[in-house]
Structures are given as C-alpha cells and as structure tokens.
Amino acid sequence: MKKILFIFGVLGILGGCTSVSTQNNFPKNNQEMIVNGKNGYIGKLITKDNWESATFVEGKNKSELVRMISGDGIKMGNNNMSIHFKNNMGILERKK
Numbered sequence: 001m002k003k004i005l006f007i008f009g010v011l012g013i014l015g016g017c018t019s020v021s022t023q024n025n026f027p028k029n030n031q032e033m034i035v036n037g038k039n040g041y042i043g044k045l046i047t048k049d050n051w052e053s054a055t056f057v058e059g060k061n062k063s064e065l066v067r068m069i070s071g072d073g074i075k076m077g078n079n080n081m082s083i084h085f086k087n088n089m090g091i092l093e094r095k096k
Contacts, residue, residue: 030047030048031046031047032044032045032046033045033046035056035092042058043056043057043058043059044056044057045057045065045076045083051067051074051076052066052067053065053066053067053076054076056076056081056083063078063080063081064078065077065078065081065082065083066078068082070084072086073085073086073090074086079095080094080095081093081094081095
C-alpha cells in the first residue's frame with residue numbers, strides 16, 4: 001500500500017476545518033493515506049474501491065465515509081465529518 005503524508009494547518013473557520021496539502025496526486029484502489037496535523041498524527045484514510053467509500057481511522061475510532069458530490073476533486077463524508085481533496089490541497093471539516 002502506498003502511503004501519502006498529509007500536512008494539516010488550522011484554518012480557524014468553524015473550529016473544525018483543517019487545510020490539507022500533499023505532494024502526490026490521488027492514489028487509486030486499496031490505498032491508505034496517513035493524516036498528520038500541526039501537533040502530529042491524526043489518523044489514516046483507507047479505501048478499497050477507488051474513493052467511492054473510505055474508512056477514516058483515528059486511534060480506536062473508525063468513521064465510514066462515502067463519496068459526495070463536489071464541483072471538482074474528491075469529497076468524502078458522513079454526518080460528522082467531510083474531507084475534500086483537489087490536486088495537492090484539501091480540507092478536513094468536523095461537525096460539532
């Protein structure tokens with residue numbers, strides 16, 4: 001499995017949004033993305049079906065995400081969070 005390192009920076013908007021950057025394009029099937037933030041490791045995002053669905057793992061917690069409509073890029077989400085990527089940029093949003 002390829003691993004892609006993400007560097008997060010806090011946007012400060014809504015308190016739950018985080019900016020994402022990566023040096024690689026979107027990975028394909030059976031991929032794992034390691035997510036790091038300003039203070040270190042946050043979790044990892046795993047897909048087995050080319051980003052139609054994914055699992056976001058944070059410690060012992062797992063969140064199942066599905067692909068959502070986006071104007072451009074890949075947007076994954078559920079009722080509690082969403083993550084939207086385009087090229088080398090992205091945003092992680094957690095809903096309160």
